[in-house]
Amino acid sequence: MERTYVMIKPDGVQRNLVGQIINKFESKGYRLASMKLLRITEEQAKEHYKEHIGKPFFPGLLEYIISGPVVAMVWEGKDVVAAARQMMGKTNPLEAAPGTIRGDFGLDIGRNVIHGADSVKSAEREIAIYFNKQEICSYEKTLESWLYE
Numbered sequence: 756m757e758r759t760y761v762m763i764k765p766d767g768v769q770r771n772l773v774g775q776i777i778n779k780f781e782s783k784g785y786r787l788a789s790m791k792l793l794r795i796t797e798e799q800a801k802e803h804y805k806e807h808i809g810k811p812f813f814p815g816l817l818e819y820i821i822s823g824p825v826v827a828m829v830w831e832g833k834d835v836v837a838a839a840r841q842m843m844g845k846t847n848p849l850e851a852a853p854g855t856i857r858g859d860f861g862l863d864i865g866r867n868v869i870h871g872a873d874s875v876k877s878a879e880r881e882i883a884i885y886f887n888k889q890e891i892c893s894y895e896k897t898l899e900s901w902l903y904e
């Protein structure tokens with residue numbers, strides 16, 4: 756069973772999209788393993804987006820991501836890393852397919868509502884930036900026999 760890191764960005768929180776976004780992951784069948792609302796620090800943001808340090812959009816990205824609270828989540832389930840990326844849609848909301856989160860809720864690449872880890876390795880690294888081990892809940896749900904063959 757895979758685990759991924761998903762984060763509703765400050766614009767998603769401000770625009771009251773938290774419930775709708777969580778609903779998509781829940782109703783798809785993924786299991787919430789942890790969640791919190793937090794204002795991330797500059798240090799966390801730099802660690803999270805370290806691959807983008809030095810790029811022209813980095814200062815704007817940093818300012819945006821620390822500009823208000825985010826909802827940090829850990830979701831578990833079959834192929835959840837790739838599935839979450841598909842559910843989010845392409846990075847630029849104008850290129851994201853209708854029906855995806857960015858496709859339905861966004862307009863601008865610098866206000867694209869949601870983050871999702873791009874690999875199992877990134878997910879592990881990002882989860883460790885925002886959660887400690889005791890905050891990750893391991894449990895089973897009885898309906899899982901109706902989700903998985």
Ligand code: DAT
Pocket residue numbers: 807812816845846864865867870871873
């Ligand atoms: P993703 O969030 O789809 O993994 P990414 O890792 O390439 O995309 O970039 C991280 C974030 O940085 C992205 O969600 C929005 C911002 N970003 C990326 N490329 C950008 C660009 N060309 N102009 C402005 N912001 C950009």
Ligand code: MG
Pocket residue numbers: 873
């Ligand atoms: Mg990325």
